[in-house]
Amino acid sequence: MTAVPPAAESLDTGTPHPARVYDWFLGGTDHYTADAELGRQLVALDASTKYCAQHNRWFMQRATRHLAGAVGIRQFLDLGSGIPTEPNLHRIAQGIAPEARVVYVDNDPIVLAHAGPLMAGTAEGASTFLQADVREPDRILELASTVLDFDRPVALSLVALLHFVSDEDGAREIVDRLVDALAPGSHLVLSQMAGDWIPERTDRAVEMHKAGGVTLVPRSRARVERLFEHFDLLEPGLVWPPDWRPELGVGEVRDEGTPVPLYAGVGRKR
Ligand SMILES: C[S@@+](CC[C@H](N)C(=O)[O-])C[C@H]1O[C@@H](n2cnc3c(N)ncnc32)[C@H](O)[C@@H]1O
Incomplete structure (x- = not known):
């Protein structure tokens, strides 16, 4: 599994892409005018959008720290990994357990173009990037199995990914297929934009993306709870990202007055 730079024509810079808009939210430099434009529209709609993106990222980092540390997970499959933003998942996992093995997956060619930091893992472990679409779960599982042993627990991350996958594209079936491949004791780390928080604003965000x-x-x-059907949710359950174990000390404590309307949780497969 080797990362190769994308062909120049595969980078469509004239329309926004989730990875680059997220990069704009996080204050990165790997985005284009169209991405910044959609980002600005979303911030005009809801001034806390950047804050939510940052808290989502911190949730991923805290969940990884907990799983690699207290739980002892040594294998990670991170789908919709995004443009590298330090610390990336493998940096946290391998900082705790150098032998940890990590497979990142994203379908945006710009992530592939910047995948270098995602491939720089420890000598004892592995960290690799695969350009693939989550709508091809069988291909992802097959390729990932060259690095990960699916007979042993794996932490599967679907962090701020599924709200870019429609029901028509089989979001539920994709999760089922991936979960089916996981051994008992595996974990699911998931966050997803809430659809039942100020629906008028959410509808407007959907239109802007469209x-x-x-x-x-x-x-x-x-709907998000149902994705954890085969899992026991770890405490504190399904919460907004900053409320998931803030005591782990990664990121800032939430300003109580500012909502972060994504559902975030970590579950252990039964
Ligand atoms: C908002 S970013 C989240 C990045 C990272 N998981 C995090 O939470 O910090 C969503 C990522 O999902 C990726 N993505 C969206 N649809 C995808 C698909 N169908 N297959 C693979 N990746 C996808 C985007 O390219 C983007 O990098």
Whole structure:
């Protein structure tokens, strides 16, 4: 599994892409005018959008720290990994357990173009990047199995990914297929934009994404809970990202007055 730079023509810079808009939210430099434009529209709609993106990222980092540390997970499959933003998942996992093995997956060619830091793992472990679409779960599982042993526990991360996958594209079936491949004791780390928080604003965000050619699918708490059907949710359950174990000390404590309307949780497969 080797990362190769994308062909120049595969980088469509004229329309927004989730990885680059997220990079704009996080204050990165790997985005284009169209991405910044959609980002600005979303911030005009809800001034806390950048704050939410940052808290989502911190959630991923805290969940990884907990799983690599207290739980002892040594294998990670991170789908929709995004443009590298330090500390990336493998940096946290391998900082605790140098032998940890990590596979990153994203379908945006710009992530592949910047995948270098994602491939720089420890000598004892592995960290690799695979350009693939989550809508091809069988291909992802097959390729990832050259690095990960699916007979042993794996932490599967679907962090701020599924709200870019529609029901028509089989979001639920994709999760089922991936979960089916996981051994008992594996963990699911998931965050997803809430669909039942100020619906008028959410509808407007969906329209703005649609105008830029991006599918956005907010989902209700009940729908997100169902994705954990085969898992026991770790404490504190399904919460907004900053409320997931803030005591782990990664990121800032939430300002109580500012909502972060994504559902975030970590579950252990039964
Ligand atoms: C908001 S970013 C989240 C990045 C990272 N998981 C995090 O939470 O910090 C969403 C990522 O999902 C990726 N993505 C969206 N649809 C995808 C698909 N169908 N297959 C693979 N990746 C996808 C985007 O390219 C982007 O990098």
